[in-house]
Amino acid sequence: MTSQSQGIQQLLQAEKRAKDKLEEAKKRKGKRLKQAKEEATAEIDHYRLQREKEFRNKETNVMGSQGNLSAKIEEQTTEAIRNLTSSYHKNMESMMKKLLSTICDISPEIHPNFRPAV
Numbered sequence: 001m002t003s004q005s006q007g008i009q010q011l012l013q014a015e016k017r018a019k020d021k022l023e024e025a026k027k028r029k030g031k032r033l034k035q036a037k038e039e040a041t042a043e044i045d046h047y048r049l050q051r052e053k054e055f056r057n058k059e060t061n062v063m064g065s066q067g068n069l070s071a072k073i074e075e076q077t078t079e080a081i082r083n084l085t086s087s088y089h090k091n092m093e094s095m096m097k098k099l100l101s102t103i104c105d106i107s108p109e110i111h112p113n114f115r116p117a118v
Contacts, residue, residue, distance in 0.1 A: 063069075
């Protein structure tokens, strides 16, 4: 009888050790999966930063820097405003004279399509 109970005890102990090993393996697997996920995320972030840097370099090479474009546009706008203002001041007097002469100097004429009533 004692050998039977001793055998059962050994089986129970072996089952407990197997269960403990299984739990430990599950924990190691979970840790490893978490670690692999963190490593993959870090690698993805590194790759993304590298590609964004390459994109910015290519964009700068192709389009030039945004600061230069803004400065050029600002300069062109200022030059256009300056040209329009000088043109306005130069031509204002003559245009006012033409406008007033057109409005005030009326010469009545009969319209070419007018037919007198017979």
